[in-house]
Amino acid sequence: MNTLVNTPLAFKDKDYSFIESEFGLSRETVNALSDDGLVDLYEKCCEVEIDETSRAGDRSLTERGDMAVRLVNLIHGPYDSTEYDREMALS
Numbered sequence: 001m002n003t004l005v006n007t008p009l010a011f012k013d014k015d016y017s018f019i020e021s022e023f024g025l026s027r028e029t030v031n032a033l034s035d036d037g038l039v040d041l042y043e044k045c046c047e048v049e050i051d052e053t054s055r056a057g058d059r060s061l062t063e064r065g066d067m068a069v070r071l072v073n074l075i076h077g078p079y080d081s082t083e084y085d086r087e088m089a090l091s
Helices: 013-023 027-031 035-056 063-076 081-090
Strands: none
Touching: 013 027, 013 035, 013 063, 035 063
16 A cells, blocks of 8 residues: 555556556556655656647547546545645645
């Protein structure tokens, strides 16, 4: 279990497949990631989400975009307006 999150990450087979095809990380590597490694994976998934959201415009996200969103939410937790307001108050 990573100390970055309070519970073990519930990656499914499809998540591991996406991570391996997109970033070249095996299941074993993902499961052994340090907090810094997990943050790096999170940031890479965020980049994919941003890229796919920009491309989609008014259309639905691609499967790649949906997977990136799923992983961002699994690693970080869903982002909500309360969190945004709190972060903006700190900056």
